[in-house]
Structure formats: structure tokens, C-alpha cells
Amino acid sequence: MKLIAFLLTASIFMSFNSTNIEPYPKLKKTARLYVSHYENVLGTSLELKISASSENDASNAETAVLNEISRMSKILSAYDPNSEFSHWFKTLNEPIHVSKELFEVLNLFDQWRMRTHGALDASAEVIGKLWKRASVQQRIPTQQELDSVVGKVKQAHWKLDATAQAATHLDNVPLILNSFVKSYIIKRAALAAMATKNVNTAVVNIGGDMVISGNLTETVSVSDPKADAENDAPIDRLMVSNKAVATSGNYRRGELINGHWYSHIVDPRTGLPADNILSATVVASNATDAGALATAFNVMSPSESIKLAATFPDVEYFIITKNGERIESKGWKSLELPAPKQLSANTIKKNNESKIASDFELIVNLEIKLQNEQFTKRPYVAVWIEDQNHAPVRTVALWHERDRYLPELRAWYLKYRGAYNSDKSFLGSVSSATRSPGKYTVKWDGKDDKGNIVPPGTYTLKIEASREHGTYQLIRQDLNLNEQPQLINLTGNPEIASASLDYRKKTGNN
Numbered sequence: 001m002k003l004i005a006f007l008l009t010a011s012i013f014m015s016f017n018s019t020n021i022e023p024y025p026k027l028k029k030t031a032r033l034y035v036s037h038y039e040n041v042l043g044t045s046l047e048l049k050i051s052a053s054s055e056n057d058a059s060n061a062e063t064a065v066l067n068e069i070s071r072m073s074k075i076l077s078a079y080d081p082n083s084e085f086s087h088w089f090k091t092l093n094e095p096i097h098v099s100k101e102l103f104e105v106l107n108l109f110d111q112w113r114m115r116t117h118g119a120l121d122a123s124a125e126v127i128g129k130l131w132k133r134a135s136v137q138q139r140i141p142t143q144q145e146l147d148s149v150v151g152k153v154k155q156a157h158w159k160l161d162a163t164a165q166a167a168t169h170l171d172n173v174p175l176i177l178n179s180f181v182k183s184y185i186i187k188r189a190a191l192a193a194m195a196t197k198n199v200n201t202a203v204v205n206i207g208g209d210m211v212i213s214g215n216l217t218e219t220v221s222v223s224d225p226k227a228d229a230e231n232d233a234p235i236d237r238l239m240v241s242n243k244a245v246a247t248s249g250n251y252r253r254g255e256l257i258n259g260h261w262y263s264h265i266v267d268p269r270t271g272l273p274a275d276n277i278l279s280a281t282v283v284a285s286n287a288t289d290a291g292a293l294a295t296a297f298n299v300m301s302p303s304e305s306i307k308l309a310a311t312f313p314d315v316e317y318f319i320i321t322k323n324g325e326r327i328e329s330k331g332w333k334s335l336e337l338p339a340p341k342q343l344s345a346n347t348i349k350k351n352n353e354s355k356i357a358s359d360f361e362l363i364v365n366l367e368i369k370l371q372n373e374q375f376t377k378r379p380y381v382a383v384w385i386e387d388q389n390h391a392p393v394r395t396v397a398l399w400h401e402r403d404r405y406l407p408e409l410r411a412w413y414l415k416y417r418g419a420y421n422s423d424k425s426f427l428g429s430v431s432s433a434t435r436s437p438g439k440y441t442v443k444w445d446g447k448d449d450k451g452n453i454v455p456p457g458t459y460t461l462k463i464e465a466s467r468e469h470g471t472y473q474l475i476r477q478d479l480n481l482n483e484q485p486q487l488i489n490l491t492g493n494p495e496i497a498s499a500s501l502d503y504r505k506k507t508g509n510n
Contacts (some may be wrong), residue, residue, distance in 0.1 A: 001259075022287035029181075031200055034058035035401055038439040039376040041069060042182055043079070044207030046375070050193060051201030051216065061196040062477065065204060066375055068192040072185045074273035075101050078176040081292035085177060088169060095166040105177055105184065112180065112292050115308065119299040120292060121268040123153045125174040126260055128266055131273065135255035135262075139153050148434055154267045183246050183291025186211045202485065208432035209246040211287050215239045219428025223466045225249050225279040229443035231397060234430070236281075236318060237337040244287035248294040249433035260458065265340040271453065274299045278320045281431055283335060285314045286408060293317065302327050360480070361445055361506045366463065368438035378493050379467035380405065382412035383442055386460045392416055393459065394449050397442040409470070411474055438497070447480070456481060465495035478499060
């Protein structure tokens with residue numbers, strides 16, 4: 001679907017009756033905010049917001065953003081065998097003239113390796129590969145194996161010549177330019193958008209890391225690392241202008257060995273997964289600083305992180321340790337929005353009197369089918385509940401981009417067109433650890449659209465998807481709400497590759 005305007009997004013997928021909606025008061029009256037979503041962008045998802053004088057100007061900015069991301073990927077990607085980095089990696093002990101972007105990134109890695117005393121290192125990939133092999137074998141790497149890979153990390157992997165803008169590759173240790181490079185690319189993409197005629201605002205959010213540029217104060221929700229659904233309440237909410245935001249954490253990717261979860265973030269100094277920090281969020285003027293610090297804070301001890309952050313005058317941070325301790329910079333509170341109001345004890349008691357399964361929740365796992373292309377535009381999606389009389393009960397998730405296209409979700413629209421009101425403006429962006437492209441989880445808490453716990457009975461879950469130049473799909477599944485957990489795998493279709501339902505007792509995050 002074309003780049004389009006007026007999207008409600010609480011967290012890519014959103015709760016239909018979500019509260020605390022924040023407007024965009026600084027947008028010029030002559031400009032509109034256009035929003036688009038893509039999958040399979042730098043191995044994750046892209047949300048792009050452009051404020052422009054016309055849809056054509058916004059479309060030009062979108063094209064500029066996608067072109068810049070593609071260009072940077074062709075330079076820096078270790079996954080593309082034809083990228084400049086991949087070709088350079090195949091050389092050995094030979095000075096190679098490289099692009100200014102590759103030279104700058106390699107130089108930045110040298111700087112951050114020194115700043116973090118080895119906590120950030122492009123060769124940490126050799127440690128990750130060891131843990132992946134061990135995971136396949138369902139064993140823990142031996143100390144000898146760990147010592148071997150740490151020894152490889154400590155080697156010098158390249159030598160730079162600034163005068164000749166040349167880089168000499170020195171060994172065959174695996175390298176991947178991760179850590180802060182996504183933020184580095186996001187910043188360049190945001191600059192490309194802002195350079196487009198008649199564009200005054202750009203928010204580029206790739207996998208939970210973002211750059212906010214221009215005439216906009218953005219509401220940023222920080223995902224709770226202990227939550228498991230896109231529409232769970234955030235752990236914090238911020239107001240951010242002309243800054244970069246980056247979040248890194250160990251709660252979405254890793255290896256499961258003998259029933260124990262090991263983070264994908266490893267400490268290059270020890271070879272061990274970094275598991276003392278659940279999540280770290282950084283707000284900074286410089287996108288590279290935000291991305292590098294968020295990753296480093298997951299590896300370093302809190303005392304090391306605090307000391308390092310003190311060397312950056314414009315950095316604010318929020319760290320959550322595995323035992324739940326919150327560590328905040330002195331200026332963090334100045335970014336925070338007030339906490340949302342909670343239901344009173346009397347209201348909760350009243351609602352519980354009519355409960356059937358208030359101790360249960362329904363987890364809906366979705367995987368959007370990716371197209372065979374680098375950037376896949378996401379379809380419109382609605383997830384909702386109906387009662388046995390086919391009356392709408394709750395819209396759990398709604399994903400769209402412009403109101404005039406909502407009728408394309410024809411089953412949902414038939415039920416909700418009278419109740420839906422898009423004049424509530426926009427919800428903000430979400431900062432979180434990076435997810436795999438196309439994979440989402442949303443949760444139904446057993447309440448209707450008004451917040452009341454539903455009575456006993458049979459309900460139907462519907463998942464609807466519609467894509468421009470694609471197909472229309474609708475999945476239906478009946479549910480009998482009782483005290484018995486249920487696990488249901490649903491048949492996929494051309495838009496929803498797979499889906500599953502997990503009706504279970506509520507976790508401690510509710």
C-alpha cells in the first residue's frame with residue numbers, strides 16, 4: 001500500500017481501546033504525518049513516519065530512506081556475500097581502499113573497543129558461533145573452547161590508514177558489524193528523509209532503535225523485557241525530540257541449552273553470554289552513541305556502565321538488571337511521561353465478580369509471510385474477538401495506515417465501523433530489543449472493549465489480513481473459555497505464514 005497517513009500504533013500491533021493517546025502538537029498545519037511499515041529490513045522491521053506537505057513529498061522521502069538503507073546494507077552487511085565488507089573480508093594482509101562509510105565504521109569499532117575495554121568487538125561473532133554450535137549439540141562450551149575464542153577476539157583484526165582511506169584485513173576471525181551499526185544506518189536514513197523537499201519531520205524506527213528528527217516531540221514507549229506481547233504495557237514512556245533512542249536486551253534472541261536460556265549478547269572478554277542485564281535503553285543526540293552504549297550496558301557491570309556514560313554529557317539511560325533493579329541517569333526522569341492511571345480497587349473487585357477466567361489470558365502468535373524481496377510492505381491486520389452471537393467483543397490488535405483503506409479489512413470493519421474513531425491522533429513509537437522480521441505476539445486479557453471481564457461462553461477469534469496487490473485472508477477459531485489451558489496451532493495462508501493460540505494462566509506481568 002502507498003505511503004499513507006493517520007495510523008494508530010501502540011506497539012506495531014496495538015490494543016484497540018488503548019488509553020493515554022499522545023497528539024503531535026508541533027506538526028505544521030499545512031503538513032500531515034504519513035506512516036509506513038516494512039518487514040525484512042536489516043533483519044527486522046521498519047516503521048517510518050514522515051511529516052510532509054503532500055503525499056507525493058512523503059513518498060519521495062520514503063524512497064530516499066529505503067534507498068539509503070539499501071545502499072548502506074550493500075556496504076556494511078556481513079550477510080550479503082556481495083557487499084563491500086564481505087569482499088574486503090576475503091582479502092588478507094593487503095591495504096584496500098574502502099568507502100568512507102566502511103572506513104568510518106571500522107574506525108568507530110576501534111574507538112568503542114577501547115572505550116568499553118573490550119566489551120564491544122566486531123569479532124564477538126566467533127563467540128556467538130561457538131554457542132550456536134553448542135546449542136545444536138545441547139551442551140555448554142568447554143573452558144578450553146571459550147579460552148580459544150576469547151584469544152581470537154583479542155587479536156588485531158584490521159589496520160587502518162586514514163591518509164589513504166585504506167583498511168588492511170589481518171586475520172580470518174569471523175566479523176560482523178553489529179552493535180551500533182543499525183543506529184548508524186538509521187541516522188543516515190533519517191538525514192536522507194530530512195533532505196527531501198517539503199519534509200519537516202522524520203522518525204525512522206528499525207527493530208526498536210530510532211532517530212527522531214525535525215519538528216516533532218515523539219512519545220516513545222520502552223518495552224518491558226519481562227513481557228511477552230506487543231500490546232503489553234510498556235515499562236516506561238518518554239517524550240523525545242531530535243534524539244536517537246536505542247534499546248538492547250537479552251529477552252528476544254538467544255540459545256536454549258538443556259532448558260536454560262542463554263543470551264545472544266556475549267561478553268567478548270570472557271566468551272560467556274551476558275545475562276546480568278535484562279535491558280538497557282539510551283537516549284542520545286548521536287545515534288551511534290545510543291546504539292553502542294545500549295549494547296555495551298548489557299555486557300558491562302552497572303558500575304562500568306555508569307562510569308562510561310559519565311563521559312557523554314548528553315546521554316540519558318535506563319538499565320534493568322536481572323533481579324529487577326532499575327538504574328537511571330540523573331536526567332532520565334525529565335524524559336518520562338506520567339504513569340497511566342490504574343483501575344481502583346473497587347472497580348477491579350466489581351469486574352471480578354462477573355469473571356469466568358480472569359486468571360487466564362490468550363496469547364496470539366503471528367508470523368507475517370515475507371515476500372522474496374529485501375523490503376516487504378506489511379499487510380493490514382486485525383485481530384479481534386466475537387461472542388457466540390457474532391457480536392464484537394474486543395479488538396485485540398489493529399494494524400493499518402490510512403483510515404480510508406480500513407474497509408479492506410472488511411470483516412473487522414463490518415463489526416467496528418460505527419465504533420471506530422481515528423480522530424484520537426497517533427500513538428508513539430516503541431523502543432525494544434530487536435525482533436526477527438514478521439514475528440509478533442499479542443495478548444487478550446479476557447476483557448471486552450470497555451474493560452469488563454467477559455462472562456462464560458464460546459468465543460471466536462478472528463485474524464484478518466489484506467494487502468494491496470496481494471490477497472485477502474481471514475482465519476477463524478472458536479474458543480471455549482474455561483479453566484483448562486488450550487494450545488491451538490492455526491493453518492497459515494498467503495499473508496499469515498503461521499499462527500498459534502495459547503490459552504493459559506496469566507503470568508506475573510499482568
